[in-house]
Amino acid sequence: xxxxxxxxxxxxxxxxxxxxxxxxxxxxxxxxxxxxxxxxxxxxxxxxxxxxxxxxxxxxxxxxxxxxxxxxxxxxxxxxxxxxxxxxxxxxxxxxxxxxxxxxxxxxxxxxxxxxxxxxxxxxxxxxxxxxxxxxxxxxxxxxxxxxxxxxxxxxxxxxxxxxxxxxxxxxxxxxxxxxxxxxxxxxxxxxxxxxxxxxxxxxxxxxxxxxxxxxxxxxxxxxxxxxxxxxxxxxxxxxxxxxxxxxxxxxxx
Amino acid sequence: xxxxxxxxxxxxxxxxxxxxxxxxxxxxxxxxxxxxxxxxxxxxxxxxxxxxxxxxxxxxxxxxxxxxxxxxxxxxxxxxxxxxxxxxxxxxxxxxxxxxxxxxxxxxxxxxxxxxxxxxxxxxxxxxxxxxxxxxxxxxxxxxxxxxxxxxxxxxxxxxxxxxxxxxxxxxxxxxxxxxxxxxxxxxxxxxxxxxxxxxxxxxxxxxxxxxxxxxxxxxxxxxxxxxxxxxxxxxxxxxxxxxxxxxxxxxxxxxxxxxxxxxxxxxxxxxxxxxxxxxxxxxxxxxxxxxxxxxxxxxxxxxxxxxxxxxxxxxxxxxxxxxxxxxxxxxxxxxxxxxxxxxxxxxxxxxxxxxxxxxxxxxxxxxxxxxxxxxxxxxxxxxxxxxxxxxxxxxxxxxxxxxxxxxxxxxxxxxxxxxxxxxxxxxxxxxxxxxxx
Numbered sequence: 023x024x025x026x027x028x029x030x031x032x033x034x035x036x037x038x039x040x041x042x043x044x045x046x047x048x049x050x051x052x053x054x055x056x057x058x059x060x061x062x063x064x065x066x067x068x069x070x071x072x073x074x075x076x077x078x079x080x081x082x083x084x085x086x087x088x089x090x091x092x093x094x095x096x097x098x099x100x101x102x103x104x105x106x107x108x109x110x111x112x113x114x115x116x117x118x119x120x121x122x123x124x125x126x127x128x129x130x131x132x133x134x135x136x137x138x139x140x141x142x143x144x145x146x147x148x149x150x151x152x153x154x155x156x157x158x159x160x161x162x163x164x165x166x167x168x169x170x171x172x173x174x175x176x177x178x179x180x181x182x183x184x185x186x187x188x189x190x191x192x193x194x195x196x197x198x199x200x201x202x203x204x205x206x207x208x209x210x211x212x213x214x215x216x217x218x219x220x221x222x223x224x225x226x227x228x229x230x231x232x233x234x235x236x237x238x239x240x241x242x243x244x245x246x247x248x249x250x251x252x253x254x255x256x257x258x259x260x261x262x263x264x265x266x267x268x269x270x271x272x273x274x275x276x
Numbered sequence: 277x278x279x280x281x282x283x284x285x286x287x288x289x290x291x292x293x294x295x296x297x298x299x300x301x302x303x304x305x306x307x308x309x310x311x312x313x314x315x316x317x318x319x320x321x322x323x324x325x326x327x328x329x330x331x332x333x334x335x336x337x338x339x340x341x342x343x344x345x346x347x348x349x350x351x352x353x354x355x356x357x358x359x360x361x362x363x364x365x366x367x368x369x370x371x372x373x374x375x376x377x378x379x380x381x382x383x384x385x386x387x388x389x390x391x392x393x394x395x396x397x398x399x400x401x402x403x404x405x406x407x408x409x410x411x412x413x414x415x416x417x418x419x420x421x422x423x424x425x426x427x428x429x430x431x432x433x434x435x436x437x438x439x440x441x442x443x444x445x446x447x448x449x450x451x452x453x454x455x456x457x458x459x460x461x462x463x464x465x466x467x468x469x470x471x472x473x474x475x476x477x478x479x480x481x482x483x484x485x486x487x488x489x490x491x492x493x494x495x496x497x498x499x500x501x502x503x504x505x506x507x508x509x510x511x512x513x514x515x516x517x518x519x520x521x522x523x524x525x526x527x528x529x530x531x532x533x534x535x536x537x538x539x540x541x542x543x544x545x546x547x548x549x550x551x552x553x554x555x556x557x558x559x560x561x562x563x564x565x566x567x568x569x570x571x572x573x574x575x576x577x578x579x580x581x582x583x584x585x586x587x588x589x590x591x592x593x594x595x596x597x598x599x600x601x602x603x604x605x606x607x608x609x610x611x612x613x614x615x616x617x618x619x620x621x622x623x624x625x626x627x628x629x630x631x632x633x634x635x636x637x638x639x640x641x642x643x644x645x646x647x648x649x650x651x652x653x654x655x656x657x658x659x660x661x662x663x664x665x666x667x668x669x670x671x672x673x674x675x676x677x678x679x680x681x682x683x684x685x686x687x688x689x690x691x692x693x694x695x696x697x698x699x700x701x702x703x704x705x706x707x708x709x710x711x712x713x714x
Contacts, residue, residue: 070672073664098674110669114687123683124673131674163687184673 023048023188023219024069024089029080030244031068038064040244041080046188049216053230053255054223056241057263062223063107065241066192069221070104071097084188098124099131101187105177105194112164118146120164121183128184149182153209171202178209189213190221195229207232227259240266286340287323291315294429306401307432310413314428317418324422333607333639334578339521339547341460341493352380354454354486359383362452362484366700369450369480370394372435376455377465377496379435392445393438397468400436407438412468415499415555416527423523423551427464427497434467434498437479441472441503448478448698455485455492455516467498473531474505480701485516491546494522502534504558509697510538514545515708518573521546525553532558532587539696541705542569542577543712553582556618560589567596568692570712571604571636578607585618588648594625597692599685599713600636611643612653619648625655630662630688632681678714685713 024046031039038061046052056062068075069082071094082089084102092100112120125145126136137145150157153175165173174194181189191210195203210220210233222235230238230252238254239246242263247270248254258266294315298305305311323340324331354375363371372394373383379396386394393404401408418425439445455463471477485492494516502508514522522545530536540550554563569577583592598606608627629638642655662684670680689709696702 070668072668093677094668094671095674095676095680098672104672106669106672110663110665112666112669112684112687114690115683120670120673120675120683123675123679124670127674127676127679180673 023050023085024221025081025083027081029068029082030078031064031075032078033064033075037078038244039068042241042245044239044246046219046221048187048219050237051214051220051222051233051235052237052239053235054221054239054241054246055225055227055255055258058225060241061244062225062241063192066104066107066190066223069097069102069190070094095127098184098186099128103181103184103186103189105174105181105189105191107192107194107196109165109173109177111166111168113166115164117160117162117164118142121146121180124184145183149179152182152212153179154205155179170197171199174198174206175202175209178206182209182213187217188219188221190223192223193225194222195224195226203229204232227255230255242266242270285342286337289342290426290429291319297430306398307413310418311429311432314418314425314430317425318422318429321419321422321425330580330609333605333609334547334549334576336523336547336549339493341462341491345459345461354380354383354456356383358454358486359452362482364450364480364700364704366703367448367450367698369448372437372449372451374434374451374453374465376457376461377463377494378433391440391443393436394449395436396433397436397466398433400438400468404436404438407470408436408468411470411499411501413499415501415529416497416525421525421551423495424497424525427466427495427525430464432466434465435469437467437469439471439475439477442474443472444475445477448480448701451479451481453481453483453496455483455489455494455520457485457490457492460491461493463492463494465494465496467496468501469498470501471503471506471508473503475503476507478509478511478698480511480513480698482513483516483522485520487517489517489519492516492520494520494524496522497525497527500526500528500536502528502530502536504532505534506531507535508537510536511541511696511701512538512550513541513543513705514548514550515543516546517544518546518575521548523549523551525551528552528554530554530556530558530561530563533560534558535562537564537566539566539568539692540579541567542571542579543708544572545575545577547576547578549578549580551580551582553584554592555584555586556590556592557586558590559587561587562590563592564695565592565594565596565610566692566695567608568598568689568709569596569606570599570601570689570709571606572601572712573604574602575604576607577605579609581610583610583612583623585612585614585621585623587617588619588621590618591622592624594627595692595695596627597688598629598638599689600629600631600638602633603635605637605639607639607641608657609639609641609643610655611645612655614644614646614648614651614653616647619650621648621651621653623651623653627655627657628688629659630685631659632661682713686710689713
């Protein structure tokens, strides 16, 4: 599904990703963990197509196509979804209008017609229940007045509506209390399938107790320095990031 | 495209035209005193240049026609069908028609007026002498503005609207200002609306020009008197097309405990300068001045407002938003004057401009002149581009750049539109805004 080879990316001439490689196959759930400043958000932004980032070396292919050639909306229409770490508020843009436009853009890309209003409302309500999101919030402007937890749940709600093939969750667990965390994890688990892949970017291991990944990668200083199964996350939790820094000490100095 | 004509040409021709009209045929002319004062004031003031602070951002001279011919000399071609085709869908309004500055009773709905009065100013001078004596020309001061002076100097026969004390006018009144010209002309109109104590009404003024009309320069003055305890909502929609320039002065006078709102929408136009002046000469009044302008091409929209708080305990609130494309220019200059006696005044002003290209300009200049010491006054002014994070968020959801931009601009404009109280009017405005935003 997604192949990243030796990716180097910078923002305003600061090198952030320094040779990151990753392969995510269809149906797999990969977790990427790393300390602050390791490049987690940069990876998410580069995959989604944020313009502030410059790719200086390396390739990214998504379903066999060069992802870097695609505009952000194209990537979304091809089935890539990013759950933002800090979801944006859009005052005056109704949630319904926003999602209907998004859904129909994606459907058009797939050669399908617009969804009719009744169908769409039903879909919205179904998916809101998915993440325990109050139907009243649907009447509001996108993310306006939502609490931190509501915003994160709303991202999962949007994901459920847009039905992506590759979903990237950028620190979705940060700022969530245990109940909200369980609801979000539940939503994600319900969406796991052989057809859908996930990249879960997180600082803490906690979410991974609920959404057990197939693979865990540790990101340090712009590169993946260690990969393993779900137990790697537990080991990291126990030993802390310093353990990894020591282990890969020599490699980083270069 | 309006071509540049030398200023002095217009100034001298205007004075010559006045003198020609007043050449000694001895016929009685209503409002002759005011007209003479207007002429003298215009002669003294001249045409403002960009060196005048009030006209700093707007070079009005480039919009002035070289030949001061007065449009009301053109033949009337607008029909009842034309008027009907401009109705606001779903809005049951009483339509009053003004063509090229002249009130046309034959095209207007004047049946079953009940207690309200809608007539021409000339007629009102005869039938409502006292009211005209009390109000006409008392608020729009010729010595304060060349354009008020110019307007006052010429033939004054627009709409006199009078709502007596205690009358609630259920049906909105819609004044359709139409421009229909074969050749370049100046179009002036002068109106007086008097709302009695405890009255209520909604007035919607819309400006349009017939397709193919020649260049026009409009100079309009409307005086509005809002009596004690009256509640009046006023709207102005300017959509004449890029051949039409306009200076529009709305001069409002509020008395005790009255509530007045006015919202100006500027869509397709040439150079437009709106002066909305509200003198709050009563206690415990509320004044709302809102505006939305969407300027494209080479359009120039200049909104000047003045809220003059003369008495205590009043609230005023202003929200002006501009969306500027291409090489267009938007200007907001809002002055709030709080006189020494106006204690406990709450005055809020917010001006926002979105510029969508490198050549688009937006100027926002708030002015607060405060002489009272127990007041709450605030103003906010921002000019910028669309939030790139918001744009990216939309695109990351599959929405194209153009659709994302429209969604966000529509949301930006929404703040002003949602305050419009009449739903069919809101819907009609939303449709027009949609069209205008790409």
